Amino acid sequence: MKKLHTRLAVCVVCAAMLTTLAACGGNNTNGGNSAASNAGTNSGSNAGANAGKEETKAEPTDITITTITFAESPPNDLEAIKQINEKLNINLKVNYIPANNITEKLTALLAGNNLTDVMFVEDLNLTPTYANAIDQGAFWDLTDFIKDYPNLAAYPENIWSNVKYKGKIMSLPRVRPLNGQSALMFRQDWLDKLGLKAPSTMEELDKVLTAFTQNDPDGNGKNDTYGAVFMGSPNPNLPYYMFGTGTNWKDDGSGALIPDWWTPQFKDNLAFFSEEFKKGNIIPDMPVLKSVQVKENILQNKAGMWYGNVNDGWNFQFELNKTNKDAVIKAYPFPAAADGKTYYNEAPGFYGQLFVSKKVSEEKLKKILEFYDYTATKEGYDLISYGIKDKDYTVDEAGFITQTDAGKAAGYGQTNQMLSGYFNEYGRAEAAGMPADVREYNHQLVDSIKPNAVADPTYGLPATDGFKERGADWNKKRFDMIVNVIIGQSSLEDWDKFVETFKNDANFKKHVEDTNAMYKEKTSQQ
Amino acid sequence: MSLPIERVQEGAAYLPSQAKPGSKPGALHEWKKAFKRDKYLYLLAVPGLLFFLVFKYFPMWGLSLAFQNYSPFLGFWDSEWVGxxxxxxxxxxxxxxxxxxxxxxxxxxxxxxxxxxxxxxxxxxxxxxxxxxxxxxxxxxxxxxxxxxxxxxxxxxxxxxxxxxxxxxxxxxxxxxxxxxxxxxxxxxxxxxxxxxxxxxxxxxxxxxxxxxxxxxxxxxxxxxxxxxxxxxxxxxxxxxxxxxxxxxxxxxxxxxxxxxxxxxxxxxxxxxxxxxxxxxxxxxxxxxxxxxxxxxxxxxxxxxxxxxxxxxxxxxxxxxxxxxxxx
Structure with a gap:
């Protein structure tokens, strides 16, 4: 027995030492970051002092940026970064955080007071600690600066008003198209084979999905296809919008806002999809499917329809053609809702925001904005995003950029995550290598979406105190309930009861009231 | 925040404290002698003790967060106390x-x-x-x-x-x-x-x-x-x-x-x-x-x-x- 005790004790000590080492490693990286940002502030002031002297070149300004990455982190010594450093006399250091744990990492950086000069925030509602930090003055108010930077000021007015926080521009939006994120993609070859047309009403949609499921559209003699595949995890992502709902908040007719999921339209949407699920027209694994698995199911010819960006149709077809030459995927407009109208959602026009830490001097802030102004041009954006022309990327006659293998190997592809970017209205309808006719068709599709797109009326409003405290829990309960209703584990009556509980919940009531108060304030300002 | 208290005790239980400090007047002396004899064992225990001190006992201070509306930006001292x-x-x-x-x-x-x-x-x-x-x-x-x-x-x-x-x-x-x-x-x-x-x-x-x-x-x-x-x-x-x-x-x-x-x-x-x-x-x-x-x-x-x-x-x-x- 004593022998065992000694062994256990040795184990404990070893484990202890390992943990200590690991902890040290972690601390070192953080130390590096803060050292970098300190250096930044120093050389910023040096640059100012030297500015008066001619001949002597001013010290480059260190700029540290924290941003997201969806692939491997690109290195910081890329040729394009060197060129831009040279051009603007700056020294960029980018700290990439993998998308999987961006929320925790951002919270940890703030908690550890390790903010870099520029901080990416995916969504203030996901990291409410940042909203608190804004209130407490941790970041620069950019409202009065933007007008001095023509390329940034040229971003659409909608986007600037959506990105405002309590009426002030506290961050640079990472601009994205306002439309084109909502379309239904159909397997055109399956439609043709079954002699069907793309649906223009919900009844027709139901017919198409049923035919895809039951009439063996892939012609392999087996009953192994499904009508549609949707993402269900971590949150369900279905085209609620086509029913005239899904915009988070909705005017109830009296000028007051109510959550969109309280509306009858939302219930219509649940009724429709739960019926489809019951018929077996939606892949039964839907509740556990992540976005990647949606794609996998399409690439394995399992499902004939899904919901996504306009250009996903072409992108997925391109990959699918590697194994199935005959597959054709085409993006289609939403079918009309029960009232005969077609509804879409308008995106906020940005994905993620870039905040500038209040720790940097005004002089350095201007240098940072200069960098973002330059990269808001096509030239600057292409340089950082794709690298050096004809070496890291090529441009075809239509003006499309293709990253070369050398460019991919060098690590471009995620470098654009540090930028606010160049605004392209059709960004979600285009892709490299897309044939001209598809592009033309997609552009028209986006143009047809534009007049019917409804924006979330609360874009640009800060989260209420109630939401900051309980929002994640509320959302989770609602998402779980939506999935349960769709797969038939809960009924539509359960849904009504669920909505009723929230209508009577004191905390949620307060959240609705506060949102309305802020909304009134926002609308009266305009 | 979970503190594997049992591990702390586990660690403590196997410290090489061979000496048995009794109530006799010479107890302290005996203890010193034992300490001298086992000094290398004590030295071996130091990293483990430090580990528990630094990573287990010291962070217990953080438990006081439970009584605070803690905001990382304000820090520990300026955050509001909520009982x-x-x-x-x-x-x-x-x-x-x-x-x-x-x-x-x-x-x-x-x-x-x-x-x-x-x-x-x-x-x-x-x-x-x-x-x-x-x-x-x-x-x-x-x-x-x-x-x-x-x-x-x-x-x-x-x-x-x-x-x-x-x-x-x-x-x-x-x-x-x-x-x-x-x-x-x-x-x-x-x-x-x-x-x-x-x-x-x-x-x-x-x-x-x-x-x-x-x-x-x-x-x-x-x-x-x-x-x-x-x-x-x-x-x-x-x-x-x-x-x-x-x-x-x-x-x-x-x-x-x-x-x-x-x-x-x-x-x-x-x-x-x-x-x-x-x-x-x-x-x-x-x-x-x-x-x-x-x-x-x-x-x-x-x-x-x-x-x-x-x-x-x-x-x-x-x-x-x-x-x-x-x-x-």
Whole structure:
């Protein structure tokens, strides 16, 4: 027995030492970051002092940026970064955080007071600690600066008003198209084979999905296809919008806002999809499917329809053609809702925001904005995003950029995550290598979406105190309930009861009231 | 915030304090002598002691967050003090009972079904005569321990999916109807327990095998002379020989009754099973980490630790009552 005790004790000590080492490693990286940002502030002031002297070149300004990455982190010594450093006399250091744990990492950086000069925030509602930090003055108010930077000021007015926080521009939006994120993609070859047309009403949609499921559209003699595949995890992502709902908040007719999921339209949407699920027209694994698995199911010819960006149709077809030459995927407009109208959602026009830490001097802030102004041009954006022309990327006659293998190997592809970017209205309808006719068709599709797109009326409003405290829990309960209703584990009556509980919940009531108060304030300002 | 207090005591229990400071006047002197004699042992203990001091005792200071509306930007000193507000909120939360039920159910299933398996496996391995075979089996059963939960969840989704999971394909081959293993709440707890067994059972045998190797071989020889067969040898020598190890490990396990493996549950959780899958760990992650309510999350952490501590103390007493060595 004593022998065992000694062994256990040795184990404990070893484990202890390992943990200590690991902890040290972690601390070192953080130390590096803060050292970098300190250096930044120093050389910023040096640059100012030297500015008066001619001949002597001013010290480059260190700029540290924290941003997201969806692939491997690109290195910081890329040729394009060197060129831009040279051009603007700056020294960029980018700290990439993998998308999987961006929320925790951002919270940890703030908690550890390790903010870099520029901080990416995916969504203030996901990291409410940042909203608190804004209130407490941790970041620069950019409202009065933007007008001095023509390329940034040229971003659409909608986007600037959506990105405002309590009426002030506290961050640079990472601009994205306002439309084109909502379309239904159909397997055109399956439609043709079954002699069907793309649906223009919900009844027709139901017919198409049923035919895809039951009439063996892939012609392999087996009953192994499904009508549609949707993402269900971590949150369900279905085209609620086509029913005239899904915009988070909705005017109830009296000028007051109510959550969109309280509306009858939302219930219509649940009724429709739960019926489809019951018929077996939606892949039964839907509740556990992540976005990647949606794609996998399409690439394995399992499902004939899904919901996504306009250009996903072409992108997925391109990959699918590697194994199935005959597959054709085409993006289609939403079918009309029960009232005969077609509804879409308008995106906020940005994905993620870039905040500038209040720790940097005004002089350095201007240098940072200069960098973002330059990269808001096509030239600057292409340089950082794709690298050096004809070496890291090529441009075809239509003006499309293709990253070369050398460019991919060098690590471009995620470098654009540090930028606010160049605004392209059709960004979600285009892709490299897309044939001209598809592009033309997609552009028209986006143009047809534009007049019917409804924006979330609360874009640009800060989260209420109630939401900051309980929002994640509320959302989770609602998402779980939506999935349960769709797969038939809960009924539509359960849904009504669920909505009723929230209508009577004191905390949620307060959240609705506060949102309305802020909304009134926002609308009266305009 | 959970503090494995049992490990602290574990560490302390094995400090090489050979000296027995009595009430005699020379006690201090004796102690000094013993200290001098064992100085290298004390030196060896220093890193471990430092570890507990720096990483376990010092962070306990952070427990005061439970009484604060902590804001990282304002820092510890400027954050607002809220007293017992979060404790009240935590215990009056309507989800509390669901969280408690799920946590306890998953944990108890684990103790009842998972805990004995490494012991049985170790006993079986101990009886194997062909060393090559034993080593091969050991290697195979250890392997899953080195897979991360992400991989195991992925394998599970591939095996048990409804559209093209292998298991459901087999069921269909035999004329059955596909079963919604992944989204059926009734199977969720069983699935978790089965995963834990598959992943950790082999690894868990290590300590028991170590204990088995510590049993005096003479006992077996004597028993054989007395005519004991292998079954009797196992019953009267092997099992009593590792009984104290089993009890120590069981007490330690009970201390972690509220820790049910965040990663595993988080990865396996989806809408349809949420009401049986939501445990304190996932709740703390959602409410505490995602929403940045550090004070509130700390309350949940304290609750978990306190429950663990009570259980350790109780079972330890019980073990002593039945004449076992216990933890301390």
């Amino acid at each position: 017992f507000k979060y404790f009240a909120e935590f215990f009056s939360n309507p989800d509390f009972m669901i969280l408690f039920r799920n946590t306890m159910a998953i944990s108890l299933l684990n103790i009842v079904f998972f805990f004995p398996i490494p012991i049985i496996l170790a006993l079986l391995l101990n009886e194997v005569r062909l060393m090559v075979f034993k080593r091969i089996v050991q290697t195979i059963v250890y392997l899953p321990h080195f897979l991360s939960w992400v991989v195991i969840a992925g394998i599970c989704f591939l095996l048990f999916g409804q559209a093209d999971g292998i298991v459901n394909k087999l069921i269909e081959q035999f004329g059955g109807k596909p079963v919604a293993f992944l989204i059926e709440p009734n199977y969720f707890w069983g699935m978790l327990t089965a995963q834990s067994i598959w992943k950790e059972a082999g690894w868990g045998t290590i300590i028991f095998l170590a204990a088995l190797s510590g049993i005096n071989q003479d006992l077996y020889e004597a028993a054989r002379i007395d005519g004991a067969n292998r079954w009797n040898q196992m019953r009267y020598i092997t099992i009593p020989g590792i009984k104290s190890t089993i009890i120590v490990l069981l007490i330690l396990r009970l201390g972690q009754v509220m820790d049910v493996g965040f990663e595993q549950i988080y990865l396996m959780m989806s809408g349809p099973v949420a009401h049986v899958a939501d445990v304190f760990d996932t709740y703390v992650y959602r409410v505490g980490i995602q929403q940045g309510r550090f004070g509130y999350a700390t309350v949940a952490g304290i609750f978990k630790s306190v429950v663990g501590l009570i259980l350790v103390v109780l079972t330890n007493r019980l073990a002593k009552k039945f004449g076992e060595e216990g933890l301390y």
